[in-house]
Amino acid sequence: MENLKEETQSEEIQYYNEAEKKEITKRYRRILKSAKEFLKEGDTKIIRKALAISMEAHKEMRRKSGEPYIYHPLEVALICVEEIGLGPTSIVCALLHDVVEDTDITLKEINADFGPKVTQIIDGLTKIAENFEQTQSAQAENFRKMLLTLSQDVRVILIKLADRLHNMRTLGSMARNSQLKIAHETIYIYAPLAHRLGLYQIKSELEDLYLKTTEPEIYKDISSKLNSSKASRKRLIDSFMRPISKRLRAAGLDFYIKGRPKHIYSIWKKLTKQNVAFENIYDLFAIRIILKGVSPNEKEKEKASCWQAYSIVTDEYKPNPDRLKDWISTPRANGYESLHTTVMSNSGVWVEVQIRSERMDEIAEKGYAAHWKYKGADTSLDKPLDMWLNQVRDTLAAKDNSAIEFLEDFQSNLFNEEVFVFTPKGDLKVLRKGATVLDFAFDIHTEIGRKCTAGKVNSHLVPISQVLQNGDQVEILTTKNQKPSEDWLRFVVTSKAKARIKDLLKEGNKGYVTDGKEIITKKLKHLGLESSLEVFNQLRAYFNKKDYNELFYFFGKGYILPDEIKKFKQEKDAILNRQKKIVIDEKAFKDAKAFEKEIKKVKGNDTLLIGDDMQQIDFTLARCCNPIPGDDVFGFLTINEGIKIHRNLCPNAQQLLSNYGNRVIKARWASQIEKSYLVTINLAGIDRVGMIQDISKVISSELHINMRGLSVETYDGIFEGKIKVYVFDTVHLDVLMNKLSEIDGMNSVLRANADEIN
Template sequence: MDTQSFFTEEEKKTFFSKYRLLLRNLYSFLQREDIRKMKSLMQRVVALDCYGRDKNGINGLLRNIDTALIVTQEIGLKRTPVIALLLYRPVLKKIITLEDVEQTFDPDVTLIISRLLKTSDLYARNTAVNSENFHHLLFSFAEDVRVILIMIADRLCLMRLGKQLKEDDRIRLATEASYLYAPLAHRLGLYSIKSELEDLSLKYTDRKQYDFIKQKLNETKRSRDAYIAQFIAPIKKKLEELGLTFDIKGRTKSIHSINNKLKKQKIEFESIYDLFAIRIVLETPLEKERSECWQVYSIVTDMYQPNPNRLKDWISIPKTNGYESLHITVMGPQNKWVEVQIRTRRMDEIAERGLAAHWKYKGIKAENGLDEFLTTVRAALEAKESNPLDLMQDFKMDLYKDEIYVFTPTGELIKLAKGATILDFAFAIHTKLGSKCVSAKVNGKNVPIKYVLNNGDTVSVITSPAQSPKRDWLNFVVTSKARVKIKQALREEAVKAAEFAKEMLQRRFKNRKIEVEEAILMRYIKKKGFKTVTDFYIEIAEERLDPNKVIDEYLELERKEKEVNDHIEVRSAEDFITTTEVEEISTSKDVLVIDKNLTGIEYKLAKCCNPIYGDEVFGFVSTQGIKIHRLDCPNAQEMFSRFGYRIIRAKWSGKGDNGYIVTLRVIGRDDITIVSNITSVIGKESGITLRSINIDSVDGLFQGNFTVMVKDTTSLNMLTKKIKTVKGVKTVDRLNS
């Protein structure tokens, strides 16, 4: 292999080191001639520069080797997916053919490559998932889960290389990972990968908050370790006395989950009690798993007082992604609540490696939940009229849902998303049952279809032949299966109604002896603001549009078009001139320059995040024109992931002297002088004016919102620093809106 021109010296060492590690991981799974065949093919494709560097300078072959190591070490896939991963790009570049691969290896390798090729837009370098190619992603997911596992590994590989990516690519990749790939990893039981994707995403989209939490964790590490050792010691001694084989350790929660707690509970870092969890992993044979886990539960709760409301038994009833564990929360030393997770080595491997570990332990409560999920995916894809945006939203909803367990009258267990209603339950049993559902009996009591189910409910559905799906059902069902089936039924009804309305309108035209020109009618429908012709006919069918009025307006449009055609003038190209000069930026992408002197381009500052001069921003093309958002806008993640094609790079120009409204949230000790001291600091700052104050005091804690007018981020940051020095002030945060 000619590696001299292909690799730098450092890359060459790294490659051969990782290549040897990959072979060691796969050695017992490879066939006799695999290594020789792979070496021969790799020499051929490297010589033809198939794995050249991408726009960020990342070596393609090194990236593939890194992804292959994640696939084997962290996900647990073996020979076939790894060979397919390494040969995917040469096939894509047409350097080797699928026939070559099949002759050299076997049809299963070819099958995975062909399925990867179907998602080539998604798997291409640094691209983001948008609503259109999400359909392809779901299709490949339903067809072969190994393809999605490879793509999750590839995204994790890229996220780890984040520093080498350009900022635009890094942010787009981070939002895509947290919006889609982390939930998919969660759904497939890959908890370690899910947590790492979320942490890296936070690091790249909100570095300030990431560094703040990381610093706080480092500051409290010594005291946390000491507490964990104190908590573990008596449990460890008792388990050893009983002769159990086990590992026990404390595990700090992810930065992303800590950040979520800070946001959701609106508390300070010091107020989070469950920064870590204690995990007890037992080495025990399959037949003793449940009894030994409950034995450990008994030991822990004998030593420490349990909170009965925080018991989670996923051993008796595993999660749909196969997760098994026993979670309890107990009162530890110093009156602190501590979460304890009890599981076996098999359960721990499934929790870390998810779906791939199920294949190792085939036949043990394996893939029922995933099969149900994939069945729902296939059903949604079969409804070809499905809106990709709806699909995205529905499946994102399903990926992270907590679960409840309810029973049919015969005692069959049904798993549903938390918040599921009677309708969700009915559709989970059968589509016809859901479509005809009018009410139900829960634990013997009559309840309506909107009734939200609880853990352990026994449900008996009541149907009527006259019932059919209604549009308002979509407002209260929470499972994607129910939503997909309801939308499918509503579409079928809408198509029938539209056909009827179309025939009726044609009869009306005929009765008035009017020859319809299809092109003019289409222009009329578009002018009226309808996105599709079906929407237009549905308006007529539901009597929101009068057919006689439609005919009159059609005739008026026809008359005007004929008049224009009669008087049209020929104009030269020189008559057409541009009205606005916009600064040109010499980059590969267009950049919107935000300047108060810019004319001809309409843009507005988004109210959801109130950007000011100096903020890192981007433009979003909406129906109301271009909106400017901050990169850390709470809506940025969804906009990048779902509407990547509408994103415009943006930068500020000129000076931020117009003044921008910003609200600062100040929390501190309730003191009679704190307000006057803060307002005094604001009053002394040149170019900053105080617009309004809203203060509150609860249990000795001062909370105030100070709305100020500033000229840019520099003056805002200076003001924030000075407010933090005021005696009694604990935190100062900028509010989004």
């Protein structure tokens, strides 16, 4: 086994003590051991060289935990090998992934030592070093840059996912606002991206770590309940599998079983989405039957074995006909193959059963990386993912889009299911679920989409807005005189169609954009306002437009009249008058770090205290999530409305923290608050005489809580209600919700995600 003796004896390594040098060597050896099957002659020497350079480059750097920084690239490299299945090139890139960004080493030096392929990947992993204006998003720009390299080499994203996974595993030592930024960026982009690339293990862990970071109490509660039911789950699995195992062996099938409980994040999503208690979730776990001994070269035999196992399972237990998913005949766009069915066990519990071969299971666990292993056996394996990567390239081709617009389009396509449709010649096309005839036309070619006037679906004439279903055969009808319409953007769903339509519209709208800018400039001058970038940006936000071109276009087209700017000026003046009392003008600062320094000057610390009358800084509570004392919150520096306080679980938190993390401010509740806050609570249960009276009694008589409103709807013996009450903090709210839960017939009591006050 290779070691680092020659490097550790050099003068540069004096920055690491003996214990740290031993730990570095231990981790390095583990990487080589895990990568043994991938290594060819000379690979170990290159990897050792990469580690030596990284150790030297990072020698003076420590992580927040106090550990040497070099532990991080070592762990990223280990994740690449053990959990994703990547080889020596990726190990080298993982070890070097931060050196260009964080040290004096240049890409030119990397190229000289390791060649163009490693240089290209490192460049894709290196953040853009430019300074961004307040209205721009560094995160979005960096992500777009990374994807530009992804379209050439997918290892860029795989290494970035390994990097993000290790960062999420070690978030505990970071400041709270940094934790929130990283966690929300992870759930917004990186977890969906892992899902799209088929890395289900990594996707699940990223989601769980997000919940553990943002809502530690919820995570701890679900984790505890899962652990306490572990023994009963094992008994259920054993009992369930006993007759199936016997019949599988009798049929000559070689197999093993994996019992997989649902991960904590997915349970939490189900709890909040379905408004049910933990005990009422019936499919808390799935059983996987993994078939062994089937060669990847024998695709038909592999499929037949899976269907044979399915037949045995459904002969033994009654299946739910609505829950069969055949991902073997038509794999998902990320290459995922498996048979899924849900059957009723003898104990009266629904059990999800997944049936797949060992090859399919490895692809399900390791996604795109596993395809390389089987590429020689079946070149068709890469087709679904190649189709998706082509879609990424198409999205990137729309260069006029802002980075934020690109990121939103890209993110919206990551988690969606697919629809499988056919051309008139029988070629398969995989589109996002909800895709229309027009989406299909643009998927074939931009010119076909531009001229599309109607379609034929299964030989029937349909409009271009017709939503396609699995198995549809689609023919596009075109005319030369057809022109794209803004209305098209209302019903297309694929990134490619949206981008192409926007490009076509921009070509025809350039004159309106120029006219609009001129109209706005003249009106601003008339009102005595400066035609500056800041004022244009305030107008963009005021009229809720994505970018300047859209703003100018709406004025040029006459959709917004010049006199509307007068209203903008009146509101702007009113806001300025209200904020004269503020000691710090938060709009003067481009990001939260500069602003926090000013808070520190006034208050003695860099955290905004909500409810502290001495703070001397204006803020408002966001209406989208209605935070109350006790909620985990953050401050957000807006362009026109000062500071807004949001809950971590706010519906808008992911987008704000992912796109504009540089405008996030640390915030917490002041301890001396004695003020009531409006909260909405959703109720559901069995309808009976006196239910509303019992609810009112708990609220008004027992707890003396002021109630703003109560609305109840009943149907077929069930009621659903919504109450709006004033509470002091989350402790006060918990007492109320616990009391309401004890009412006879009450099934669920849940705080609404967003307040609905108008």
